[in-house]
Amino acid sequence: MTNSAKILAFSGSLRKQSWNHSLVSLAAKAAEDAGAEVEVIRLQDFQLPIFNEDTEAELQAHPALSALREKLSSCKGLLIASPEYNGSLSAVLKNTLDWLSRPGAEGEYEPAFTNKVVAIISASPADSGGIRGVKHSREVLGNLGCSVIPEQVTVGAAYQAFNEDGQLVDANQANEVRSLAQSLVESITL
């Protein structure tokens, strides 16, 4: 697989049965089918501390931070499933973005997100599918220097949107996810 379309995929949920993780996994598979090399991670496996400028320096060597920095620097694209919490992106997602936006141990500033190509999706039990969280995520990632592709997919009534195999029941929605993944891969390889 070519390194030119390497994508890191994750959701902003720590929940074991996260619908956003299911959705991002589907999009990741579609991106692989479109020719990308995709790594799907779960933020739960990293246990990144809550960002605090007072402890930022001493936490630079935290293994979660080093691992996530490494993964971010080696990818060209991001697939992010953003759960909607109180009309915005989850604290877990924002905390991860805040940490990764900061300088490394030696104080050198590598703009970690600049020119990353990003696709944002969301699943929610609400009919709106978490679209307000997607809007805020789009804004934050744009502020970080990412190029967020216009396509987005929001899956409402998530409790009935996935079958037992984690596939989307609605064929149109499944096509939307495939189309978004293809656009992401094309945007990266342009």
Ligand SMILES: Cc1cc2nc3c(=O)[nH]c(=O)nc-3n(C[C@H](O)[C@H](O)[C@H](O)COP(=O)(O)O)c2cc1C
């Ligand atoms: C603190 C909190 C706030 C929430 N706010 C919203 C909301 O504003 N809009 C929404 O659609 N769902 C909201 N939800 C419900 C989440 O969409 C739901 O828990 C969803 O399952 C989270 O995504 P996950 O399945 O990937 O963990 C909220 C849940 C929590 C815990």
